Structure formats: C-alpha cells, structure tokens
Amino acid sequence: MDNSIFLAKFWGWYLIIFFLILSLNPKRIKQIFEDLKDEKFLIVTSLITVIIGLLNILFHNIWEPNWKLLITLIGWISLIIGLGLFILPNRVVKWLQFINIKFIQVIYMLLFFIGLFLLNIAHNIIIY
Secondary structure (H helix, E strand, O other): OOOOOOOOOOHHHHHHHHHHHHHHHHHHHHHHHHHHHEEEEEEEEHHHHHHHHHHHHOOOOOOOOHHHHHHHHHHHHHHHHHHHHHHHHHHHHHHHHHHHHHHHHHHHHHHHHHHHHHHHHHHHHOOO
C-alpha cells in the first residue's frame, strides 16, 4: 500500500475518533490538560508525539501542493509540538491551553473535516 494512502487512512480515522471522543466527553479535554501538569505524563506524551511526528516525516515528507501536503504538515506539527513539550513544557502547555480555549469549536470542526477529507481521499468515497 502506498505510504500516502496508508497515512491518509491513519490520520483520517485518528482525527474522526479524536473528534468523537472529545465531543461525546468534553471533560476529557480538561483532564488532558490536568494530566500535562504531571511531569511523567508530559515526558511520555512528548516522546510519543515526537516519535509519531518523526515516523510520519520519514515515511512521508512530500511538499507537493495537493492533499499529500496535509499529511506532511500533520507530521511536522506533531514533531514540533512534541519537541516543544519536551524542551519548553510550561510555555507549550500554556500556549495549547490558550489555543484550545479561544478556538476550541473551530479546531475540532477543522479536525473533523480534515479527517473526513483524508478518509475520502483514501477510500474514494466521493469522486470529484
């Protein structure tokens, strides 16, 4: 299977599942930010985020102006946030909380539609 299609399926399902979990249980968002105050949780989270971002970039670093760029950007954003959480944890957690408070509805709807778009690309549901 092509790496781009595989990652479109992975990120598509991940984003849809993430959206549904946070929509059905909004308390989970607050719990995640509370857990980020625990240094052990923060280190594990940042390392996992770095690994996922780095693997995404190593297998898919395509800078073409099409849907593949979206997958590459997801990998780079993951790597940058993971490194930020590891290097400057307090600043990055505060920044993430600020973004989450100010743009929560926009962000989650954007995640949902990006997930749908990637699943559509991977499964050719709607041909355009």
